[in-house]
Amino acid sequence: MNKYFYKLKLSILPVACTIILSTGCSSIIDARKQKIPYMETYYSGGIELAATDLTEKSEDRSDTGDELMWALEAGTANYTAGRYQKSLSEFEQSERLIQDFDQRAVLNARAAGSKVGSALTNPNALPYQGMYLDRVMLNAYKAFNYFALNDSVGAQVELRRMREAQKQVVKKFADEIQASQKEIDAQVRKNQQESRSFGNENTSVPFSTIVKNSAVNEAYTTSANKANKLYGSPANPFVSYFSALGYLIENNYAEALVDFRNLYRMNPHNKLIQRDYVTAATRIGSELPMELAGIQPFDYALNNKIVFVVLFNGRAPALKQEKFQIVLPYVGYTGIAFPKYEYFPVLLPGLDVGYRFNNKEQTARTELVSDFDAIMSQEYHDKLPSMITRLVISTLTKEMASYAIVHAANQSGRGEAQIAAYVLTGAYKFMFNTADTRGWETLPKEVQVTHVPIPDDGVLRVSPIGMGGQSREIVLKKDTNIAIVYIRALSANKLNYKLIELQ
Amino acid sequence: MNKKIISLIGIIITALFLTGCGPSVKRIDATGNEGLVTVDEVDFKDWQIAAEKGINSLLESGVLSRADGRKTILMISTVKNSTTQHFNTRILTDKIRQAVLRSGKALTTTAVGGNGPDDAASKQVRRLEEDDMFNQSTVQKRGTAIAPDMSFSGEIVQQQSSQGRMRETYFFFHMAVTDLATGLALWEDNVEIVKQGKKPMMGW
Numbered sequence: 001m002n003k004y005f006y007k008l009k010l011s012i013l014p015v016a017c018t019i020i021l022s023t024g025c026s027s028i029i030d031a032r033k034q035k036i037p038y039m040e041t042y043y044s045g046g047i048e049l050a051a052t053d054l055t056e057k058s059e060d061r062s063d064t065g066d067e068l069m070w071a072l073e074a075g076t077a078n079y080t081a082g083r084y085q086k087s088l089s090e091f092e093q094s095e096r097l098i099q100d101f102d103q104r105a106v107l108n109a110r111a112a113g114s115k116v117g118s119a120l121t122n123p124n125a126l127p128y129q130g131m132y133l134d135r136v137m138l139n140a141y142k143a144f145n146y147f148a149l150n151d152s153v154g155a156q157v158e159l160r161r162m163r164e165a166q167k168q169v170v171k172k173f174a175d176e177i178q179a180s181q182k183e184i185d186a187q188v189r190k191n192q193q194e195s196r197s198f199g200n201e202n203t204s205v206p207f208s209t210i211v212k213n214s215a216v217n218e219a220y221t222t223s224a225n226k227a228n229k230l231y232g233s234p235a236n237p238f239v240s241y242f243s244a245l246g247y248l249i250e251n252n253y254a255e256a257l258v259d260f261r262n263l264y265r266m267n268p269h270n271k272l273i274q275r276d277y278v279t280a281a282t283r284i285g286s287e288l289p290m291e292l293a294g295i296q297p298f299d300y301a302l303n304n305k306i307v308f309v310v311l312f313n314g315r316a317p318a319l320k321q322e323k324f325q326i327v328l329p330y331v332g333y334t335g336i337a338f339p340k341y342e343y344f345p346v347l348l349p350g351l352d353v354g355y356r357f358n359n360k361e362q363t364a365r366t367e368l369v370s371d372f373d374a375i376m377s378q379e380y381h382d383k384l385p386s387m388i389t390r391l392v393i394s395t396l397t398k399e400m401a402s403y404a405i406v407h408a409a410n411q412s413g414r415g416e417a418q419i420a421a422y423v424l425t426g427a428y429k430f431m432f433n434t435a436d437t438r439g440w441e442t443l444p445k446e447v448q449v450t451h452v453p454i455p456d457d458g459v460l461r462v463s464p465i466g467m468g469g470q471s472r473e474i475v476l477k478k479d480t481n482i483a484i485v486y487i488r489a490l491s492a493n494k495l496n497y498k499l500i501e502l503q
Numbered sequence: 504m505n506k507k508i509i510s511l512i513g514i515i516i517t518a519l520f521l522t523g524c525g526p527s528v529k530r531i532d533a534t535g536n537e538g539l540v541t542v543d544e545v546d547f548k549d550w551q552i553a554a555e556k557g558i559n560s561l562l563e564s565g566v567l568s569r570a571d572g573r574k575t576i577l578m579i580s581t582v583k584n585s586t587t588q589h590f591n592t593r594i595l596t597d598k599i600r601q602a603v604l605r606s607g608k609a610l611t612t613t614a615v616g617g618n619g620p621d622d623a624a625s626k627q628v629r630r631l632e633e634d635d636m637f638n639q640s641t642v643q644k645r646g647t648a649i650a651p652d653m654s655f656s657g658e659i660v661q662q663q664s665s666q667g668r669m670r671e672t673y674f675f676f677h678m679a680v681t682d683l684a685t686g687l688a689l690w691e692d693n694v695e696i697v698k699q700g701k702k703p704m705m706g707w
Contacts, residue, residue, distance in 0.1 A: 106668065108706050153584060160587045164663060 030321045030337075031069060031124075032437040039441055042077055043315060045494035051081035058090060065127035068097045069438045072134060075141060076442035080488050080496055084145045091142045094130075098138070101129045122337075123391070123436040132169040132234035132379055133372065134440050136162055140242055144486060147500040152249065159246035166239045173234055173382075191396055205328070205392045207385040215324035219340040220384055226343070226377035234379050237266050238370035238447040244276070248303040249482055249502060253284045256302070263369075264289075272367040272449060276302065300453040307452050307460060307476065307483040309353050309366060314445030314489060316372045317341040319437035328396050336395050337435040338388060341380055343373055344445060347492040354461035354471070355452050365465070366448035373445060395433075444488070454480065464492065472497060479503050542670050542700035543663070544588050553676040553694045554598035561599070566680055566689040567608040567653075575609040577680070578651035581617030586661035586674070595676070599655060612651050653689065654681050668702040 038057070042050035051074070058074035061067050071094040078087035130138075139162035146155035188204050211217055244259035260277040267273055279297035281288050300306065319339035328334050350366040405424075409417040452460070454476060462485065463471040470493070476483055480501040488496040531537040538548055561567070567575045579600055582592035600611045613621035620626065631642045657678040664671050676694040681687065 103702065104706065106702060106704050154589060157584065157587060157589050160585070160661075164587055 028434060030434050030437045031066065031439070032318060032320050032441075035073070035441055038073065039315075039318075042080075042442060043490050043494075045490055047077060047081045047490075047496065051077040051083055051086075054078075055086060055090070058093075062093075065125065066438065067127075068094055068130055068134075069128045069440070071097070072130070072138065072440045073442050075138070076440070079141055079145055079148075080442075080490075082148075082498070084148050088142060088145045091138055091145070094134075094138055095142075098130055098135060101127070122394075122434050123387075124434060124438070126436075128438045131376065131439060132173060133236060133375055133443070135169055136165045136236055136239045137440070137443060139165055140239060143242070143246070144498075144500075147484065147502075148498060152502060156246060156250065159243060162239055163243050166235060166243075169234050173379075188393060191393060191400065205326075205389070205396070207389045210326065210388050210392055211385075213324045213326060215322055215340075216338070216384075216388055219322070219338070220381065223341065223377040223381035223384065226341075226373050227381050234375060235266065236370055236372075236375055237263055240266070241273075241369050241447075241449060244280075245308060245484070251303050253280050253303065256280050257284065257286055264292075267369070270367060270369070272369070298451075302451070304481060305454040307355075307454055307485060309351065309364075309450050309452070309460075309462065309485045310487070311348075311351055311366050311448040312444035312486070312488045313348055313350075313448055314346055314491075315344040316439075316441065316443035316445055317343045317376050318441045319435070319439050321435040321437055323433075326392060328392070328399060334395060334399065335433065336391055337433045338391055339435040339437045341377060346445060348467075348489045348495075349465040350448050351450070351487065352463050352465055353450055353452055354463070355455035355459070356457055357453050357455055359456065362452070364450045364452045366450045368446055369449045370447040371445075372443055372447070376439075454483070460485065462487065462497075464489070464495065467492065474499060477501055540698070542672050542698050545586070545590060545659070545674060545696075547594075549674065549696050549698075550594045550598070552696060553674075554595055554602070556694045557595075557676065557678045557692060558599060558602040560692040561678070561680065561690055562602070562606050562608065564690045567603070567606075569652075574607075575653055576649055576651045577603060577609045577611045578615050578654045578683075579611065579617065579621070580654040580656040580681075582657040582659065582678075584659055586659055587663070588661070592657075592659065595657070595659075596655070599678075609653075612649070614648055615651060617654075617656065652683060654683055655679070656681065668704075669699060670702070671697065671699045673697050 038050055038054055041053065054070065054074040054077045058067070058070040061070045071090045075087050075090035075094060078084075078090060139158045143155045143158035143162060146152070146158055192204070211220055240259045240263045244256040244263070247253075247256035247259065257277070257280040260273065260280050263270075263273045264277045274292060274295050275298055278288060278292055278295045279302055280286075282297045283301070318341070320342045321337050322340045323335045323337050325333050325335050350368075353364045353366070355362055355364075406418075409420070412418075458476040458478060458480075460474040460476070461471045462474060472495070474485055474497070476499075480503060482502045484500040484502075486498040486500065488498075490496065533547065534551075536548070538546060540546055540548070567577070569575055577600075579596045582596055584590065584592055603609050603611055614625035625643075625648055628643045629645055631637045632639065632645075655678070657676065660675040660677070662673045662675075664673075674696040676696070678692055678694075679688050680690040682689050
């Protein structure tokens, strides 16, 4: 009986190896580590090289569980490098993958296979399906690409998809938390059943116990402090702003007003949003909240002869691997790898935009519209309890399997079997104790926006705040009706400019 | 005997395997009811339904007939895509244009259009006036092209919703004909297409 049990458990190892080969590299080397050289190149301003390398990597990793992550990175890098068609094709591939995940049967063989792989290895065996922010930003980037290619109709399609994605993620969010709790409960019951053959210790480890651990507690409280509860759910204010801009391009003040109203609810103290809201409401004679009675609308139209300056600033938080120690039944102290956000500093406070209008020199300053640290922290914070609990339970499952193998090997009385059992189970646990640090690292830390009327001479002077003398002149065409100046600040002095002009 | 049975089973399994794995491509009748049906996209049958209903309604309305006996000149303006799908609305406008021509109730112009002229040649040939290579008596004169009396325009709107495993998409095709002299809408109609799809409970 013991020999049979030993053979059976030992056979899990080749199965795990097979699964690992069919998933992604991230099961052994965490994604953050894999991406270090690419991100160093990208954020140091080597955008052409980063775009080439990330495209190659994306092609190389196709048909693996990490495909979506690499395609998203390649999409952004190609957009920054001005390779719009390539960027679109990477984002289209990303979108196809996400749609495929969403449209799969409720109980599907691929998900079941990945879950078995994940239980035997780690969460990296599950295909990366994208964070909530990824799903909406993907269409936002596609819209930018279409605008850059002078295809306004295509851009508007993407803006509509972006709005739909934002609506869907808010809905999906609650469902996912509920589903993951059900999975945890099922695994706890399974572990408890297996525990009966060893000594029937209680194998349930609730999050309230795990969160007392200092490393987990730190991740939990930091993400709580960073998360902006005002936004609520995983809604992204930039998406609402970009959506409003899309409606303004179509001269649809009524729909733009809905977006400005939502933005105002998410961010009531933002001066730019207040004035945009008041301007849109005044233009179509809509009522305003009492507290905005004293706010003056802009003295120019938002849909005509206007320049929007959009700053994608800095680097979004990236997950990195941490370990926490916990005492588990049968096992004692165990180190478990988990992902934790690393936040990057704001290197550029914002931009000043100088222009001449009505024969007067004027300046506008960009304002924070969307804080990606806050949005990503919100999602992380809300998912952390189920994610950590799942990791602990899965570790316990693996530890109990190892315990059973070693126990059976000891009972067999064969020395070589005992050594092999210790070595293999030890190597197996070490190899697969890898956190799921997959994410979209080329996203910005924040988005700032301002707008100005088209200058008398069509010239804008954009200067980074606090970087005296580094002004950049942008000349608009005479027949431009709405312009979008997109600026990607990879660091304080590595700024990538794009000018989109709509007639 | 047993060997023969085993070989036969082997051949059948191999044949089934190869058949199952081979590509399955076929031509289908574009006027029939075959063809893929998706929930989120406007499929070719949806275009046909929208165009057919729109054409019938337009021709039956009688707005294209003129009291002076001259044929109405119709220009195709824009059909705005307000959906989440990338497609070319020409699929709809070309069907309308061709049906109008076939009806004999109106003529359509390709010299002007909502997105620029469908055929830029009418303008291009008049530039030959400056080209001494051409016999000037054969060059089309200015002031001979006929301006449109009416324009055809439209918009396609999409609304998506889902509940549990069920997804639904509602496509709303709005079409209008405007009298270009007065700016008044002479005819308007809508075609609605609703499609539902259920996520399977079990599958690959």
